[in-house]
Structure formats: structure tokens, C-alpha cells
Amino acid sequence: MKNGIQNKNVKLQAAKGFTLIEIMVVMVILGLLVAIVAPNIMGRSDQARVTVAETQLSNIANALDLYRLDNGHYPSTQQGLEALVSKPSGTPEPKNWNPEGYMNSVPEDPWGNEYQYISPGVDGPYDLYSFGSDGQEGGEGDAADISVWDVEQ
Numbered sequence: 001m002k003n004g005i006q007n008k009n010v011k012l013q014a015a016k017g018f019t020l021i022e023i024m025v026v027m028v029i030l031g032l033l034v035a036i037v038a039p040n041i042m043g044r045s046d047q048a049r050v051t052v053a054e055t056q057l058s059n060i061a062n063a064l065d066l067y068r069l070d071n072g073h074y075p076s077t078q079q080g081l082e083a084l085v086s087k088p089s090g091t092p093e094p095k096n097w098n099p100e101g102y103m104n105s106v107p108e109d110p111w112g113n114e115y116q117y118i119s120p121g122v123d124g125p126y127d128l129y130s131f132g133s134d135g136q137e138g139g140e141g142d143a144a145d146i147s148v149w150d151v152e153q
Helices: 002-015 020-042 044-071
Strands: 116-118 127-130
Touching (some): 044 127
Antiparallel strands (some): 116 127
């Protein structure tokens, strides 16, 4: 009887674990999945940043519109986007500035740069844009400038 128990233990111990072939098959399958999925995911991070920039531009534009509704004008270029966070000084003076502000803070674009704001603008009552991934005017692809007037609102 003791011998029969030892044989069962040997069989159980032999059945534990994976064979080298099984591990290699799993590794090949994982390699194929990575080869197929990774290029699709990698190319999307740049597009995701562009989408974030477009969303932030729309949010800032909405805050600028609320500022104009309260004060009758947009902040000047000198007052900048900080006029949406704290009461600006200089001209034109905001006559009915909301004490709670229009935004909690002005975000940076997804590439860590400040959004560009000019008032009055060339393309509208103000120009609001990001220089894109390269942080310089012009560019193509994700390095292209992103203007609030190009974003569907």
C-alpha cells in the first residue's frame, strides 16, 4: 500500500508544470498579438493628443464667450487667458468680471506648451491656437498648428 501511494505522488508531481513546447507556443502567440496590435496603438497616441488639444481649445473658447457675455468684450492680448482665472488689470477693464472666474486654471496643451491667444484676431474676434507637437509655428501632421476656428464646436 505504501508503494501505491508513492506511485500516485510521482504521477501527480510529473503532471505539474508546462512543457517547453507549451511555453514556446504561448510565446509565439503573444509575439503575434504584439506584432499586430502594437503598431495600431502606437500611432494613436499622437492623434489622442491632437484630440485633447481640440477639446481644450473648445473649453477655453466657451470660457472666453462667457467672459465676453459678462464684460462686453474679450480679454486683450496683454490680459491673456489668465483673465479667465483671475480678474485682469489694464484695458479694456472688465466691468462685470465673475468673482468665481471662468476657469479654474488655463491648461497647457498636451505637449506642455502654452496656448497662443491674440485679441483681436485675424481669423475671428480672437485667435486661439496650439503650435502642435513641435512647439513651433507651422508644421504637418501632429506638428501642425491647431486653431480653435478649425475645431468643430
